[in-house]
Amino acid sequence: MTSKLSQSAAARAGQSVSARWEGGDIERSLSVTHARLSRRQQRQKLGVGALLLVAVSVIGYLGVSRRLAGSPAQRDVIELGVRSDSDPVTRFADGSTGTLITPGNLVVRIATPTRIETLLESGSAEFEVTPNPERAFVVEAGPVLVHVVGTHFLVERRAERARVSVTRGKVRVTSGTSQALLEAGESRWFPAEADEAPDLVASTQAAPGPASSDDPVGDSTTNGAGNPDVAVVNTAPSTSAPSASRANAFSARERFVELAHQGDYPGAYKVLSQSPNAVGANAEELMLAADSARLSSHPTEALVYLRRVTQDFPNDARAALSAFTQGRILLSQLGRPAEAARAFQLARRLSPSGALAEDALARQAEALFRAGSADAAEQLFAEYEQRYPQGKHRATLSKLATEKR
Amino acid sequence: MNPPTAERPLLRLVQGTLAGPALAPDPGDFDAVFRHYAPYVARVGLRLLGAESELDDLVQEVFMEAHRGLGGLREPGALRGWLTRICVRRATRRLRQRRLRVFLSLEAVSDAELPLDASASPELAAEVAALYRRLSRMASKERVVWVLKHVEGESLDEIAFLCDCSKSTVQRRLRSAEAHFESEAAP
Numbered sequence: 001m002t003s004k005l006s007q008s009a010a011a012r013a014g015q016s017v018s019a020r021w022e023g024g025d026i027e028r029s030l031s032v033t034h035a036r037l038s039r040r041q042q043r044q045k046l047g048v049g050a051l052l053l054v055a056v057s058v059i060g061y062l063g064v065s066r067r068l069a070g071s072p073a074q075r076d077v078i079e080l081g082v083r084s085d086s087d088p089v090t091r092f093a094d095g096s097t098g099t100l101i102t103p104g105n106l107v108v109r110i111a112t113p114t115r116i117e118t119l120l121e122s123g124s125a126e127f128e129v130t131p132n133p134e135r136a137f138v139v140e141a142g143p144v145l146v147h148v149v150g151t152h153f154l155v156e157r158r159a160e161r162a163r164v165s166v167t168r169g170k171v172r173v174t175s176g177t178s179q180a181l182l183e184a185g186e187s188r189w190f191p192a193e194a195d196e197a198p199d200l201v202a203s204t205q206a207a208p209g210p211a212s213s214d215d216p217v218g219d220s221t222t223n224g225a226g227n228p229d230v231a232v233v234n235t236a237p238s239t240s241a242p243s244a245s246r247a248n249a250f251s252a253r254e255r256f257v258e259l260a261h262q263g264d265y266p267g268a269y270k271v272l273s274q275s276p277n278a279v280g281a282n283a284e285e286l287m288l289a290a291d292s293a294r295l296s297s298h299p300t301e302a303l304v305y306l307r308r309v310t311q312d313f314p315n316d317a318r319a320a321l322s323a324f325t326q327g328r329i330l331l332s333q334l335g336r337p338a339e340a341a342r343a344f345q346l347a348r349r350l351s352p353s354g355a356l357a358e359d360a361l362a363r364q365a366e367a368l369f370r371a372g373s374a375d376a377a378e379q380l381f382a383e384y385e386q387r388y389p390q391g392k393h394r395a396t397l398s399k400l401a402t403e404k405r
Numbered sequence: 406m407n408p409p410t411a412e413r414p415l416l417r418l419v420q421g422t423l424a425g426p427a428l429a430p431d432p433g434d435f436d437a438v439f440r441h442y443a444p445y446v447a448r449v450g451l452r453l454l455g456a457e458s459e460l461d462d463l464v465q466e467v468f469m470e471a472h473r474g475l476g477g478l479r480e481p482g483a484l485r486g487w488l489t490r491i492c493v494r495r496a497t498r499r500l501r502q503r504r505l506r507v508f509l510s511l512e513a514v515s516d517a518e519l520p521l522d523a524s525a526s527p528e529l530a531a532e533v534a535a536l537y538r539r540l541s542r543m544a545s546k547e548r549v550v551w552v553l554k555h556v557e558g559e560s561l562d563e564i565a566f567l568c569d570c571s572k573s574t575v576q577r578r579l580r581s582a583e584a585h586f587e588s589e590a591a592p
Contacts, residue, residue, distance in 0.1 A: 006536060006539065006555070006586045007555050009532050009533065009535070009536040010536060010551075010552070010556045011555065011556075012529055012533065013452070013536060013556050017452055017533060025443075025447075026439070026440055026443050026444065029461055029464055029465060030436060030439050030440065030443070032461070032465055033439065033464075033465045033468050033469060036465060036469055037469060037472055263466075295462065297506070332458065333458075
């Protein structure tokens with residue numbers, strides 16, 4: 001194609017290529033834009049908060065350093081032993097507390113609006129954690145990492161073992177490839193001794209990845225925002241990797257969220273593929289994970305996250321959008337029109353009169369046409385014409401109907 | 406060069422808006438601005454990207470960037486050109502990223518998926534798809550300039566404004582794009 005020919009083709013393209021953006025498309029995109037703007041504003045607020053906290057932490061650290069100047073070996077430790085003169089209670093800005101109930105050391109490693117990380121070096125400490133799905137609360141005690149969403153529990157450190165006792169809510173404990181659920185009133189040592197091993201629940205297996213749609217951690221009854229009184233406790237094997245690597249695993253969630261918010265979807269997806277549990281079990285993060293997969297050319301993996309939204313959070317405002325996006329991926333990218341039709345049907349059921357209703361109905365009809373279900377497609381086309389006599393998809397559906405007849 | 410013809414449904418991107426200043430929404434009303442201009446931004450974005458799959462995200466990005474500066478915009482008449490400029494910049498970035506992904510074999514080169522008017526013949530659809538396949542092998546900045554000139558029918562001055570570069574740079578990119586077409590046609 002020479003330059004002149006290309007120019008004439010371009011002129012014809014100028015006449016005929018047109019984005020059919022009307023009504024539902026605009027409203028749907030506007031609502032998504034608002035959601036993205038809202039997330040950006042939250043991040044900016046968190047950033048300012050984090051800066052303030054860092055400044056306060058630096059000032060506090062300098063003050064502690066001066067107090068500990070006489071004992072250089074303990075400069076990095078905030079000692080909170082009950083026998084010390086200082087207050088045994090560590091209070092965090094969000095109202096959470098950690099209280100040493102026997103002599104020991106509790107070190108605050110990180111305290112930001114999005115992450116609080118403490119190290120129980122020795123002794124026993126009781127934690128009262130304010131529920132906040134936006135903030136990770138991590139307690140390290142030897143081989144045990146406790147990831148808290150919001151609950152009340154106690155961690156007792158003994159050399160390379162730790163006991164977790166739950167006083168309120170539930171705690172999920174992962175040890176190697178097994179998991180155990182501790183409920184209020186229960187207490188157990190981790191890692192379990194050989195004769196205690198049968199106590200661990202063997203029904204759940206290795207940590208699930210993004211391809212596991214029946215992700216036990218993703219169960220809405222575990223650590224999701226919908227059930228704030230649940231904590232996740234991960235224990236490394238007794239011959240575990242260094243504690244730094246375990247801490248890295250817990251920071252994967254923050255890395256994934258940050259990268260996705262920055263628009264670095266390939267980077268965010270890479271984090272997800274390396275740390276499948278980085279996605280929190282809430283609709284917000286699942287949609288973010290789906291975006292990361294979809295926009296980094298992993299449509300099949302995006303479907304897994306989107307299905308978790310519709311399965312686990314059907315009442316969430318994003319459920320219909322999730323179903324609709326599933327349909328688009330199945331129809332346009334994966335060439336599975338029959339499944340796409342079911343996804344669009346689900347989108348309609350989840351939001352019968354929402355901004356997506358017209359598009360979902362048209363797309364369902366289109367998917368059925370492409371799947372060879374002409375009769376069902378014709379019925380939906382008729383329904384579309386009746387509901388939306390001036391609908392923007394009429395021409396496309398009419399053309400499809402003519403082709404398939 | 407193929408000058409804009411009377412029958413081409415060209416929209417002047419910078420000046421002389423179709424809606425006219427009287428119908429332009431208040432820049433302070435983000436939702437109204439979005440509803441008014443989103444179809445237009447989508448149309449320009451679609452022609453630049455040559456694919457519908459990234460269109461949603463592009464439109465959202467354009468308005469997210471615009472959201473920051475809308476309050477400070479004094480002339481509603483300048484809104485359209487300003488949005489188009491953002492759209493061109495964002496689309497150029499996406500095209501560059503797409504070329505990089507294809508170069509690194511992270512993404513297959515896909516056929517153009519442009520929605521055409523219902524009246525478009527299969528021959529026209531094939532011709533437009535072939536054009537965009539050739540454009541996909543062109544450098545992003547040259548491609549954008551060429552599309553603005555020949556698909557959108559913009560003047561060199563307007564393209565220079567939209568691409569934030571000089572008129573001579575626009576001409577150089579156009580020559581380079583045309584050389585690309587000629588080299589592809591050469592035996």
